[in-house]
Structure formats: C-alpha cells, structure tokens
Amino acid sequence: MTRERSSLGKDLVGLEPLDGDQIRSILDTAEPFKEISERTIKKVPVLRGKTIVNLFFEASTRTRVSFEFAEKRLSADTVNISATASSVSKGETLVDTARNLEAMRIDMVVIRHWASGAARFLAERIPSTVINAGDGAHEHPTQGLLDLLTLRDHFGKIEGLKVCIVGDIVHSRVARSNIFGLLKLGAQVAVCGPPTLLPRGIERLGVERFVRLEEAIQWADALNVLRLQLERMEGGFVPSLREYNRVYGVSTRRLEAAPRELLILHPGPMNRGVEIDSDVADGDHSVVLRQVTNGVAVRMAVLYLLSGGDPASAEAAKGGQE
Amino acid sequence: MTARWTEGPDSVAVAPRPLVIRGGRVLDPSRGLDAVLDVLLVGGSVAELGSGLTAPDGADVRDASGLIVTPGLIDVHVHLREPGAEHKETIESGARAAAAGGFTAVCAMPNTDPVIDDPAAVGFVLAAGRRAGAARVYPVGAISSGQNGQRLTPVGELVDAGAVAITDDGNPVMDSGLMRRALEYASAFGIPVSDHPEDLGLSRGGVMNEGVVSTRLGLRGKPNAAEDVHIVRDLLVAEETGGHIHIQHVSTRYGVDAIRRAKARGVRVTAEVTPHHLILTEEAVEGYRTEAKMNPPLRTQEDVDAVRAGLVDGTLDTLATDHAPHHYDEKERAFDDAPNGIVGLETSLGLVLTELVGRGVMDITTAIHRMSTGPAQAMGLPGGTLAVGSPADVTLIDPKRAWTVDPAAFLSKSANTPFGGWELTGGPAATIVGGRVVWEWGP
Numbered sequence: 001m002t003r004e005r006s007s008l009g010k011d012l013v014g015l016e017p018l019d020g021d022q023i024r025s026i027l028d029t030a031e032p033f034k035e036i037s038e039r040t041i042k043k044v045p046v047l048r049g050k051t052i053v054n055l056f057f058e059a060s061t062r063t064r065v066s067f068e069f070a071e072k073r074l075s076a077d078t079v080n081i082s083a084t085a086s087s088v089s090k091g092e093t094l095v096d097t098a099r100n101l102e103a104m105r106i107d108m109v110v111i112r113h114w115a116s117g118a119a120r121f122l123a124e125r126i127p128s129t130v131i132n133a134g135d136g137a138h139e140h141p142t143q144g145l146l147d148l149l150t151l152r153d154h155f156g157k158i159e160g161l162k163v164c165i166v167g168d169i170v171h172s173r174v175a176r177s178n179i180f181g182l183l184k185l186g187a188q189v190a191v192c193g194p195p196t197l198l199p200r201g202i203e204r205l206g207v208e209r210f211v212r213l214e215e216a217i218q219w220a221d222a223l224n225v226l227r228l229q230l231e232r233m234e235g236g237f238v239p240s241l242r243e244y245n246r247v248y249g250v251s252t253r254r255l256e257a258a259p260r261e262l263l264i265l266h267p268g269p270m271n272r273g274v275e276i277d278s279d280v281a282d283g284d285h286s287v288v289l290r291q292v293t294n295g296v297a298v299r300m301a302v303l304y305l306l307s308g309g310d311p312a313s314a315e316a317a318k319g320g321q322e
Numbered sequence: 323m324t325a326r327w328t329e330g331p332d333s334v335a336v337a338p339r340p341l342v343i344r345g346g347r348v349l350d351p352s353r354g355l356d357a358v359l360d361v362l363l364v365g366g367s368v369a370e371l372g373s374g375l376t377a378p379d380g381a382d383v384r385d386a387s388g389l390i391v392t393p394g395l396i397d398v399h400v401h402l403r404e405p406g407a408e409h410k411e412t413i414e415s416g417a418r419a420a421a422a423g424g425f426t427a428v429c430a431m432p433n434t435d436p437v438i439d440d441p442a443a444v445g446f447v448l449a450a451g452r453r454a455g456a457a458r459v460y461p462v463g464a465i466s467s468g469q470n471g472q473r474l475t476p477v478g479e480l481v482d483a484g485a486v487a488i489t490d491d492g493n494p495v496m497d498s499g500l501m502r503r504a505l506e507y508a509s510a511f512g513i514p515v516s517d518h519p520e521d522l523g524l525s526r527g528g529v530m531n532e533g534v535v536s537t538r539l540g541l542r543g544k545p546n547a548a549e550d551v552h553i554v555r556d557l558l559v560a561e562e563t564g565g566h567i568h569i570q571h572v573s574t575r576y577g578v579d580a581i582r583r584a585k586a587r588g589v590r591v592t593a594e595v596t597p598h599h600l601i602l603t604e605e606a607v608e609g610y611r612t613e614a615k616m617n618p619p620l621r622t623q624e625d626v627d628a629v630r631a632g633l634v635d636g637t638l639d640t641l642a643t644d645h646a647p648h649h650y651d652e653k654e655r656a657f658d659d660a661p662n663g664i665v666g667l668e669t670s671l672g673l674v675l676t677e678l679v680g681r682g683v684m685d686i687t688t689a690i691h692r693m694s695t696g697p698a699q700a701m702g703l704p705g706g707t708l709a710v711g712s713p714a715d716v717t718l719i720d721p722k723r724a725w726t727v728d729p730a731a732f733l734s735k736s737a738n739t740p741f742g743g744w745e746l747t748g749g750p751a752a753t754i755v756g757g758r759v760v761w762e763w764g765p
C-alpha cells in the first residue's frame with residue numbers, strides 16, 4: 001500500500017501527540033467542509049476509491065453515524081463492523097482483528113474500543129491509517145477537535161479562553177482530548193467534579209482543579225459538561241444521581257451566579273436532570289447541536305488530511321460536486 | 323518417576339567428581355570473606371578453601387581467574403507455572419532458566435492449577451525440580467486451600483513433604499484473622515508466612531501505578547496506599563503473634579519505612595524487592611507497554627530510591643525476581659487485558675551488576691549478599707555460604723562480560739521482559755549445584 005505521508009502522520013490516535021499547528025490545521029481544514037453539509041448534494045470525490053472500516057467494539061451511535069456521514073460525503077467506501085462484547089471474546093480480538101484488516105488491505109480504520117491504548121495498539125500493527133474514535137478512558141480526538149472548533153466559532157479564538165470540563169474526569173476520554181487540545185492552543189483549562197471522579201495528578205497536566213461547581217462557574221468562560229455514566233453509582237464514586245444533580249448539575253439557577261455569560265458544551269448523549277438540566281441544554285448558551293454539526297466537518301477534515309490532502313487546498317478539493 | 327532421581331541432583335546416578343575452582347575472587351558475604359582463593363568441592367559439600375590447594379585424585383579443575391566465586395544465588399520468588407500452565411513455563415524450563423541466570427536454588431510459588439495446597443502437590447514440585455537437574459526447586463505451599471483465603475492448608479504435612487514456606491501469592495491474604503492463624507500455626511514449623519501485600523479494596527480496577535502517568539494514559543491506578551496498608555497490617559499481626567512474616571516484592575517508600583521501623587522494634591519480618599522495582603519507574607508503561615505491566619506496579623523515582631536504600635541498609639533482606647512467565651499472545655493485548663508479571667531469572671544478576679553495582683548504588687558484596695546469604699537466611703534455606711560443610715552450591719560470575727539481553731535466547735519458555743535489548747556488563751559464568759556444573763556460559 002503506498003500512501004503519501006500526511007501532515008498529521010499515519011494515524012490520529014490522540015491530540016497529545018500533535019502540536020498546536022497540526023491541531024489548527026485540522027480546524028482550518030474543517031471550515032470549508034462545514035459548507036458541504038448545507039448543500040443539496042452533499043458529496044465530494046475526495047476519498048473516492050478509498051475503503052474505510054468503522055470498527056466499533058463499543059456501541060456508539062453518535063460517533064459512528066458522524067464518521068459515516070463524513071466518510072460518505074467524501075465518497076469513501078465504508079464498512080461498519082460492530083464487535084461488541086457479546087459477539088467476540090475479549091482478549092485476542094484486537095490482535096486478530098489487526099491481522100484480518102491487514103489482509104484485507106483497508107485504507108483507513110476508525111476504531112472505538114473500551115480499552116485505553118487500543119487505537120495505538122492497532123496503529124502500531126497495521127499499515128493502514130488508524131483513527132481513534134475513542135479508546136477507553138484515554139482519548140477521543142475527533143470529539144476534542146469538534147469541541148475546539150465549536151469554541152473557536154463562538155469566541156473567535158481559543159488562546160486565553162478559560163474552559164472548565166465538568167464531571168467524570170477519571171473515566172473520560174473526552175476530558176483528556178479536550179485537556180491536551182485546549183492546552184496546546186493556549187487556553188486555560190480546569191476540571192471540576194466530585195474528588196472521587198478527578199484523577200490523581202491531574203494538576204500536573206497543567207489544569208486547575210475545582211471540587212465545587214460554584215467555583216468553576218465563577219472562573220470559566222465555557223463549561224464542557226460530561227455525561228455521568230450510570231454505572232458510576234455501583235462503583236461507589238457517586239452516592240446517588242439526585243445528589244449528583246444537586247451538587248454538580250448545571251442548572252439555570254447556578255448559572256445565574258456567573259460573572260459572565262457561559263457557553264455550555266456537552267459531548268452527548270445527555271442525561272437530562274442529572275449532569276445538565278433541560279432548560280440549560282436547550283437554552284441560548286448551549287451549543288450542543290452546533291457540536292454535532294461541527295463533528296461531521298472535523299471528521300471530514302481529519303479523513304482528508306490523513307489521506308494525504310493538503311490543508312491549503314481543502315477549499316478547492318470540496319469544490320466539485322458529483 | 324524412577325528412583326534414581328528421588329535423592330536430588332546431588333546424587334543423580336553417581337556422585338560428582340571432586341571439583342577445584344582455582345584462582346577466583348572468592349566473595350562470601352556470610353563471613354565477610356573477599357580474597358583470591360581456591361575452593362574444593364567434594365561429595366556435594368564445600369570441603370576446603372585456601373591458596374594453592376592440591377587437587378585430589380580424579381578431581382576436575384576449573385580455572386576461575388578473573389571470575390568472582392560466590393555462594394550459589396537464590397531466588398525466593400518465582401512462578402514456574404507447572405502444573406496447569408505449561409505453555410508459559412515448566413518446572414524443568416524454569417529450573418534451567420534459573421541456572422542460566424546464576425541461581426542455584428529457587429522457591430516456586432504455589433499459585434498453579436491445581437494450587438500447591440496438599441502434600442502430594444508439594445511432592446510433585448519437589449520431584450519435578452530434582453528431575454530437571456538444574457537449580458534446586460524448593461516448593462512453597464499455599465496458606466489457604468485453593469488459595470481462596472478461607473481454610474488453612476495442612477501446613478505440617480506440607481512442610482514434611484518439603485515446603486519451605488507458605489503463601490497465597492497471586493492473591494493477598496485479605497482476611498486478617500486468617501493471617502493471624504497462619505502466622506501462629508506456621509511458627510510451630512519454623513517456616514515464614516509470605517504475603518503479597520495489596521489491599522484489594524484500594525487497588526480495585528487498577529492496572530498500573532496511580533499517578534500522573536495513569537491519568538495521562540487513561541488507565542486505572544493502584545495507589546501506594548493499597549500496598550502500604552497491607553504491609554502495616556501484616557507487620558502488626560506478626561508483632562502480635564511473634565510469627566515470621568515475609569513481605570513480598572516491596573515497591574513503595576512507605577512500605578520500606580514501615581518494615582525498617584518494625585525491624586527496629588524486633589518484629590520477625592523479612593522482605594524482598596525485585597530488580598524491576600529497583601530499576602524502572604511507571605514511565606516504562608508509556609505506550610501501553612504490557613511488558614511493563616506487573617503487580618505491584620512500577621512506581622515513581624521516589625519509590626525506586628527508597629527501595630534501593632532499603633536493600634542497601636538491609637531493611638529489604640533479599641532480591642527476588644518474581645519471575646512470572648507469560649506467553650507472547652497473552653501479553654500481545656490491550657493493556658487492561660494483559661496479565662501481570664515479567665520473567666526475571668535470566669536478567670537479574672546482569673541488571674544488578676550493571677544498574678546497581680555498576681552505577682554505585684551498592685557495592686558488590688552487598689549485592690551478592692542480597693542474592694545469596696540474604697535469601698537463604700530469610701527463608702531458612704541451606705546455602706548462602708561457602709563455609710566448609712555447606713552445600714556445594716556455587717555461582718561463578720564474570721564481572722566483565724558485556725552482553726545484550728536477547729529474550730529470544732532465554733531458556734525460559736517465555737520472553738516477557740521490558741529489558742530486551744538492554745546492554746549489560748557482568749553476568750553468570752557457571753552455576754554449580756551440589757558440586758556439579760549444571761550450566762555454564764558459552765557464546
């Protein structure tokens with residue numbers, strides 16, 4: 001398989017390995033792709049003839065559908081493989097999968113897996129381009145990128161912004177990708193949540209740490225509110241959903257205390273009435289639908305750049321309609 | 323099993339011919355001896371040390387000039403996987419790997435399938451070890467039947483059958499009441515109770531050290547406190563009962579400190595540390611390297627410094643590899659899914675000589691003490707000395723040999739090591755068990 005070297009390297013396993021310029025180039029490349037989704041014929045021939053496998057070891061309708069839209073709008077041939085726990089035995093699957101994919105000469109693999117490091121594991125073992133669509137509690141780089149794009153759309157720039165990620169940081173790949181991406185673009189980052197859900201040593205990544213939402217609201221320009229996985233109750237991390245909502249739920253009443261208007265992001269799917277109240281989720285400051293739209297554009301940009309596309313000619317590339 | 327094997331390697335077929343080891347630097351930490359001497363081994367025992375010894379009739383003579391002659395090295399913590407997981411290691415391959423690492427004796431952990439929890443199982447390990455004709459294999463029995471943490475094994479019968487200690491290693495003893503009974507009961511037989519210190523509540527879900535690296539990688543961590551709490555519990559129960567507790571693979575700074583203070587109070591505690599906890603930090607996990615996944619996990623530099631200091635001052639009595647073979651396919655997995663442990667028998671001496679002695683962390687006498695005299699005394703095993711009349715278990719060490727760790731060349735059936743490709747200086751030259759050369763270096 002011959003493939004020209006992309007400006008991002010062979011794979012996208014996370015935002016941590018990228019530098020600020022590479023991240024900015026993805027966001028810039030996403031700009032022209034936003035417009036394709038508004039057309040009647042939402043298709044350009046950028047990835048014609050390329051095969052992409054969407055390999056999901058964990059159910060995720062949102063991310064999979066977003067990738068699929070991005071792939072189809074770039075005219076790639078796509079195959080979805082869902083290998084959730086029941087259908088495959090844990091353990092050998094990852095390495096067996098790698099061997100099978102290698103044999104099939106796939107151009108790109110989009111992988112979602114429950115184990116941290118799974119995307120990198122695959123990337124190191126196959127010549128195809130690997131895109132991490134979320135690995136365990138490690139990274140979810142395209143989510144981080146779409147959050148960055150949404151923040152940049154709203155504020156005009158990332159540098160100097162104060163962004164607080166709220167909720168279950170320990171188990172969140174979204175949190176890590178946001179932290180790495182935001183810091184590389186010059187934002188100030190904080191995390192806020194019950195201390196049981198804030199990982200040890202998080203400050204050493206260069207972020208502020210708040211244990212009360214009131215403090216975060218005083219500090220931040222934007223809150224990125226994470227979904228609380230319901231199984232955290234069983235793990236004893238949080239006593240009850242009601243208490244979580246009472247102490248950490250983002251509500252209109254709480255936001256009224258903010259010294260400035262806060263932008264509210266949420267990677268979805270939302271637990272309304274748990275980490276976020278409906279009036280906030282559907283309110284003026286919420287950009288959750290904007291995030292969904294940006295998700296497709298950012299993923300198109302990533303696919304385009306990893307296939308060797310030139311960031312400077314993205315505008316021209318999307319020019320011709322099919 | 324034929325009768326001729328049942329007496330051990332010292333008596334296989336015919337007794338070995340007398341052996342003179344000539345002109346080596348004899349370093350016997352049990353007696354503070356460090357001098358160029360000849361050593362005569364006769365009939366499976368050390369017969370004489372001196373200059374210019376005359377070789378008896380029919381003796382083999384081995385030139386040891388430029389080599390260091392030490393009491394046979396002993397590893398009190400190895401997993402030989404047989405019975406039950408012979409694809410990882412067998413007692414034979416493990417005993418041969420031990421000999422190739424300069425070890426003349428190893429203590430085999432009982433967490434096999436089935437568990438070594440009855441006298442027949444102990445006998446099986448002992449016999450298979452003798453049949454291997456390499457390093458001596460001392461069986462360690464389980465504390466609880468099936469290692470399920472409930473009912474005490476028949477310790478007296480296990481000891482009669484040849485067990486040298488009891489442990490539930492692989493699992494910690496979480497029930498403090500069971501630990502109390504084990505320490506009390508085992509004291510009647512003069513054997514230590516060896517424990518893997520880990521509070522399972524505090525370590526739940528963890529796959530590496532808890533800290534900035536686990537946070538960055540998105541892996542669940544085990545805090546130092548999981549080990550510390552359990553060490554302190556063991557020390558208190560040992561103090562209460564007067565029993566002999568042996569703390570396995572100490573990896574934390576607080577753990578070392580707690581053991582040091584307990585020793586000062588007169589608690590009967592011995593402790594071990596692995597080469598990897600002396601040399602590597604949690605950073606080795608970067609890139610989700612499963613060959614750096616072990617339990618206890620690799621910790622921080624502060625912990626490394628503390629276990630080094632503990633080994634130097636004798637708080638930690640012995641180096642032990644926790645040799646834990648796993649098949650390639652078992653480690654070729656996502657980090658969360660890979661089993662804990664690394665092989666250590668064939669790299670231990672070279673690592674100690676290069677990374678600890680070579681870098682001035684400790685002198686060679688201390689290093690050899692912690693690998694021979696220290697383990698023999700901690701576990702109450704024969705050997706660990708070259709005193710006349712002691713077993714003719716001797717390791718010849720070449721302090722100058724430069725070599726590269728090549729896992730593919732291991733005699734162990736497994737190659738799971740984070741030290742592959744490391745360039746080391748110094749290693750075993752020959753391993754002598756019961757007066758017989760069972761392994762020697764040959765390029």
Ligand SMILES: [Zn+2]
Nearest residue numbers: 491492518570
């Ligand atoms: Zn252990």
